[in-house]
Amino acid sequence: MVERTPKTDPVKDATSSGPAVATSPRQPADLASAVFWYRQMVIARRFEEETERAFRRGKIGGYLHVYSGQEAVGAGFLAELREDDIFFTAYRDHAQALFRGASPGTVMAELFGKVTGLARGKGGSMHLFDVGRGFYGGYGIVGGHIPLAVGAAYAVRYQGTDRVCLCFMGDGAMNGGAFHEALNMAGLWGAEGLCPLVVVVENNEYAMGTSVARSSAVTDLASRFAQYAIPAERLDGMDFVAVRQAAARVIAEVRASGRPRAVEAVTYRFSGHGAADVFQPYRTKEEVERVRLRDPIVLLERRLREAGLLDDAKVATIHEEAEQVVQEAVEFAERSDPPPPEALYTDVYADEP
Amino acid sequence: MVERTPKTDPVKDATSSGPAVATSPRQPADLASAVFWYRQMVIARRFEEETERAFRRGKIGGYLHVYSGQEAVGAGFLAELREDDIFFTAYRDHAQALFRGASPGTVMAELFGKVTGLARGKGGSMHLFDVGRGFYGGYGIVGGHIPLAVGAAYAVRYQGTDRVCLCFMGDGAMNGGAFHEALNMAGLWGAEGLCPLVVVVENNEYAMGTSVARSSAVTDLASRFAQYAIPAERLDGMDFVAVRQAAARVIAEVRASGRPRAVEAVTYRFSGHGAADVFQPYRTKEEVERVRLRDPIVLLERRLREAGLLDDAKVATIHEEAEQVVQEAVEFAERSDPPPPEALYTDVYADEP
Amino acid sequence: MAELSYRDAIRSTLIEEMDRDPSVVLLGEDIGQYQGTFRVTADLLARYGPRRVIDTPISELGFVGAAIGMAMLGLRPVVEVMTWNFSLLAFDQIVNNAAKVRYFSGGQVDVPLVIRGPNGAGVQLSAQHSQSVEAFYAHVPGLKVAVPATPAEAKGLLRTAMRGRDPVIFLEHAALYSQKGEVPDGEFALPFGQAEIVRRGRDVTIVAFSRMLGVALEAADRLARDDGIEAEVINPRTLRPLDTRTLVESARRTHRAVVVQEQWRPYGAAAEIAASITEGAFDLLDAPVERVTGADVPMPYARNLELLALPHAEDIVEAARRALYRTGPGLRPSDGGTARA
Amino acid sequence: MAELSYRDAIRSTLIEEMDRDPSVVLLGEDIGQYQGTFRVTADLLARYGPRRVIDTPISELGFVGAAIGMAMLGLRPVVEVMTWNFSLLAFDQIVNNAAKVRYFSGGQVDVPLVIRGPNGAGVQLSAQHSQSVEAFYAHVPGLKVAVPATPAEAKGLLRTAMRGRDPVIFLEHAALYSQKGEVPDGEFALPFGQAEIVRRGRDVTIVAFSRMLGVALEAADRLARDDGIEAEVINPRTLRPLDTRTLVESARRTHRAVVVQEQWRPYGAAAEIAASITEGAFDLLDAPVERVTGADVPMPYARNLELLALPHAEDIVEAARRALYRTGPGLRPSDGGTARA
Numbered sequence A, B: 001m002v003e004r005t006p007k008t009d010p011v012k013d014a015t016s017s018g019p020a021v022a023t024s025p026r027q028p029a030d031l032a033s034a035v036f037w038y039r040q041m042v043i044a045r046r047f048e049e050e051t052e053r054a055f056r057r058g059k060i061g062g063y064l065h066v067y068s069g070q071e072a073v074g075a076g077f078l079a080e081l082r083e084d085d086i087f088f089t090a091y092r093d094h095a096q097a098l099f100r101g102a103s104p105g106t107v108m109a110e111l112f113g114k115v116t117g118l119a120r121g122k123g124g125s126m127h128l129f130d131v132g133r134g135f136y137g138g139y140g141i142v143g144g145h146i147p148l149a150v151g152a153a154y155a156v157r158y159q160g161t162d163r164v165c166l167c168f169m170g171d172g173a174m175n176g177g178a179f180h181e182a183l184n185m186a187g188l189w190g191a192e193g194l195c196p197l198v199v200v201v202e203n204n205e206y207a208m209g210t211s212v213a214r215s216s217a218v219t220d221l222a223s224r225f226a227q228y229a230i231p232a233e234r235l236d237g238m239d240f241v242a243v244r245q246a247a248a249r250v251i252a253e254v255r256a257s258g259r260p261r262a263v264e265a266v267t268y269r270f271s272g273h274g275a276a277d278v279f280q281p282y283r284t285k286e287e288v289e290r291v292r293l294r295d296p297i298v299l300l301e302r303r304l305r306e307a308g309l310l311d312d313a314k315v316a317t318i319h320e321e322a323e324q325v326v327q328e329a330v331e332f333a334e335r336s337d338p339p340p341p342e343a344l345y346t347d348v349y350a351d352e353p
Numbered sequence C, D: 001m002a003e004l005s006y007r008d009a010i011r012s013t014l015i016e017e018m019d020r021d022p023s024v025v026l027l028g029e030d031i032g033q034y035q036g037t038f039r040v041t042a043d044l045l046a047r048y049g050p051r052r053v054i055d056t057p058i059s060e061l062g063f064v065g066a067a068i069g070m071a072m073l074g075l076r077p078v079v080e081v082m083t084w085n086f087s088l089l090a091f092d093q094i095v096n097n098a099a100k101v102r103y104f105s106g107g108q109v110d111v112p113l114v115i116r117g118p119n120g121a122g123v124q125l126s127a128q129h130s131q132s133v134e135a136f137y138a139h140v141p142g143l144k145v146a147v148p149a150t151p152a153e154a155k156g157l158l159r160t161a162m163r164g165r166d167p168v169i170f171l172e173h174a175a176l177y178s179q180k181g182e183v184p185d186g187e188f189a190l191p192f193g194q195a196e197i198v199r200r201g202r203d204v205t206i207v208a209f210s211r212m213l214g215v216a217l218e219a220a221d222r223l224a225r226d227d228g229i230e231a232e233v234i235n236p237r238t239l240r241p242l243d244t245r246t247l248v249e250s251a252r253r254t255h256r257a258v259v260v261q262e263q264w265r266p267y268g269a270a271a272e273i274a275a276s277i278t279e280g281a282f283d284l285l286d287a288p289v290e291r292v293t294g295a296d297v298p299m300p301y302a303r304n305l306e307l308l309a310l311p312h313a314e315d316i317v318e319a320a321r322r323a324l325y326r327t328g329p330g331l332r333p334s335d336g337g338t339a340r341a
């Protein structure tokens, strides 16, 4: 655990991420629009709290993996992703769909298994898709989406566009063969300028109940990309401003070069791995409380208050709006119908079999 | 190819590997017993030439992958492996079986598909096994044997012995998920002293028709082990003495620590990938001729002549003996019977199904 | 006799064998510190320590392969796959190494390996987490495939698997872990390749395994109650080896058979069972062997669709009626209609 | 009409489609600079360049997955697996992503992907390199499985596969690449799900695909010559979708059927075909559907054993005779006896 302390030490990290911002020329612009993203993050947090409640109420079935604690990573990168860019992620995907612009109602409806859902009720929590907005899902097999993202990156460049493909993945996914095989190909294709891939490792310290130190022979995850000749850096995933600045830079480099780059965003998940992970025998309450001091939403709020862009009134309004947005989403989901029985047999094949 | 020149530049390498020997205190002893290994390498080479002939004569079927050019790697490591140690390799496995002490007749008989073969005629060229001598095979799926070797290494240490497990693999195998997943576990288990694994990458520059530069994002293969916290070094795989010295040191360290270590032995295969690889469109005749100047057998012979341990007469005798050994092997294989029809259904299960 | 849950039947067998034989080691994701996703390995890390209870990275191909290597060296690894869906990543190691290394080495090695974990559909786990993999593995010579339906079977078959010298694909069912049942005491073991006639009947033979056994028994009760049809219900217990003799003998008595399976109909396990019964009982069959299977689609998330995709007692009842010509044949989703674009 | 080898039928189709559609790209091991292990892609790298003919590392899981991603973005990747044996490493990507992503995304993406390469036994390639994988893939909804037996079928089915929007498992046979045959000119295509009656006959229906079709036709000639038995030989051409209608109609006419398959008998493709025929033709069948299959063992290396492990015309002849009660049933290796320890 020693080598992880930087992350769970609020004081050190707070300062360490401070300068990055101070020295940023784009700071004002950044911060102004950051209010919008603060609001998005608050909505996402409320949304996730609601999904956990709905799960307990039996409205949501299957597995439910919430994003609470990691919002700054998804928000920071999606804030900088261009409208025509595309991205892939794993099953912890609700917030990404929201950040990308999907209506909270359609996301909640998917979790409720309704036909109005983002995937018509067929995918559920783990398989959100919003292809119209460049969101290519939503996958349940750890690491399984990584090769897809590498191929997708090749495709958009092959098609002559300057679109980039972003791939979120968990720390645990790095120990799978799919990661290794895909990233090595990304390195090879990137050398030809044919792989505009942005890899974002969301290092939240655990893969289910297994810590990074217990599952990866090296705990400096960014260093693992050297084997694929892919430049990688580690950053504080709790600091939205820092993430966003890195995202802007990395995405621009990848877009310009057609070569992959990776970022290890050090973050943390506040809830259990999934709704079933109640006791969390792999970590202490103290550890969680300690990290909560660096709640990405609290950090951003503090930053914005200091910059005079937020005050009690504004914050209150935003939370009320968030509350309303989420309630409307739940009502929409409740009101919606389940898929019709015929839906069972559609979407298996595109052409008549 | 630029970054590969060290290997295919005989002059540079000859000198580069020179010092290593000069500075070795064990040199005399080494060299004395090296005559024995010189003889083994000559036999292996003749054996492989014979298998290629037998393949053309239709006596050997299926795939045939010969070891010619890589003898110093297998000989150097197996010379230092203790009798009760174990090892795994891929399908390019004839010489390893011979170096480990299997009678050439039983190896040839296996290739001929005879019941007297090392695997009773059921495995063939790609699946030689000599478990009695610690040779655990002989595998055809590239990279598929690596996880087995990691588990075997764990087992011998778990059982309280100080045996080590050696795993030969090709450069091409490093791009597969099996390599990545297994080596990461080796790194983790090794940290507990529970993985006495010696990894020997036989970098012969090609995976079938694909060069290292075209299949691996980084061409310094030894560097790829950093991701698994496994110390690795690169050495001249054409120099038996250098290989053997490194083998002695690495094996001793692994035995003492229970932690894995890796070696990238830079070598070359003189024949095609397999018997079917006739035209070799991926490399030039010149390239092959150039490397042949550093034929490991020639290099060792020169070294031994200089040391006064070999002269024309001795060399002649050794070649005559090799010729005889191989001819006897072929006769034994020819004479032997194919497996009886009942053999089709044996060895599928150990217990009655 | 003691009452145990399916989960505890498995767990207690692991404990008994680990106490008895130090060569038994467990590997899997989150089986130790996390106590196991289904708590089958709860407490075992504390009990046996990290050398024998190995938490692995998310590396199915790697740790299944490592377990094969351990087995070849004389250990008795029991691998937990968090769910069998993930075993598809280890398919090459299981099919090309575990199943065959004994054969292509000419019999020089044993592979006393057990791979176990939950198989089949849970509740709304959707397409990637609801598969039933028996047909994939039962096709492969060198493997043995067990499909326990009760706590007693879970214990008896697992003991046999752990004492054997061959690789065993041990398919538990997520929906059964909390089911309770009587389990014989002591070193109770059940042989592979011996089906059990769970319910005697003269009118129709119903073959079902794993979670479907309970559904089949429910159907049998309904058939008796509503139609006066006496179904004979048989549980094969292992799909490889498959006890065709018992199945055929029953079909020859009842002249009719229905085979039930949770997974996709085409090329599913029920096809082999139906074909084998037909081959052995053809002259005495009065109707084609009926198959009741899951719908031929990836599992949908929405609960209403998921329920349509899974076989229910009602589907078995109707299939039995069809076999007895008590109704016209009708294609229902759970009989695996073909997907429409 | 032109005479083409099975290899050239495939190669020329690749060329025609690549010339026509720039979104077609090829990926695989040694398909470029090495010219392809079976030379199916010979010369294509020079013709289309490295962006469209991509030599991959030995990373089946990775490049099959990458091809799925390419297909989701609108390319038409054709992946060559050096042999289908290696596809087991990509099994998760094929089963969990290629086959299902359209479904669990609610129909938001197409996966116009073709995975092709040699399937089945060669000559003495032993256990890890001789598998026939059709049963694994045909079980999975979302996939289509083609098993061309002739050059014309290779071309016609590959064209359909490459013009479609769904993932296709295209199983070629190593032993057929050099076989020549007449191939229609122009943009010739064959529909999926339509079996061909290759030889008309009234006495017994023989179902065979891929390399086994030729063996079945040889058996049919022998049956006509030696026994005066007129066999109807049917080639399903695709196993998913499977044209049950044509198979059943034939069996209803001949009252007897024999299904041939190269791979292991238990849970093999022939089980599904036999079960489907029985379901549709039961009342009109005079004998149980016979299965002729490979031996239920990993493929041995020794040629004499390998020959015993594979089905031959003689085995089909005997099965047909059994179906016609011209001989007593006898268990032969190629009917897949169970392995003995």
Ligand SMILES: Cc1ncc(C[n+]2csc(CCOP(=O)(O)OP(=O)(O)O)c2C)c(N)n1
Pocket: A092, A140, A141, A142, A143, A169, A170, A171, A172, A173, A174, A204, A206, A207, A208, A273, C029, C058, C060, C082, C086, C089
């Ligand atoms: C191949 C595979 N193995 C196991 C699982 C079960 N599982 C689901 S999530 C998870 C942990 C993944 O951790 P990480 O990649 O760090 O993502 P996080 O949950 O932390 O966001 C595991 C083991 C799976 N879904 N896929």
Ligand SMILES: Cc1ncc(C[n+]2csc(CCOP(=O)(O)OP(=O)(O)O)c2C)c(N)n1
Pocket: B092, B140, B141, B142, B143, B169, B170, B171, B172, B173, B174, B204, B206, B207, B208, B273, D029, D058, D060, D082, D086, D089
């Ligand atoms: C998983 C897998 N993919 C493809 C092949 C076909 N194949 C056999 S050997 C080989 C090249 C391996 O190269 P390398 O690992 O460098 O070993 P070398 O032949 O050079 O000794 C390939 C691609 C295989 N056997 N297994």
Ligand SMILES: [Mg+2]
Pocket: A170, A171, A172, A202, A203, A204, A205, A206, A207, A208
């Ligand atoms: Mg994580």
Ligand SMILES: [Mg+2]
Pocket: B170, B171, B172, B202, B203, B204, B205, B206, B207, B208
């Ligand atoms: Mg090589």
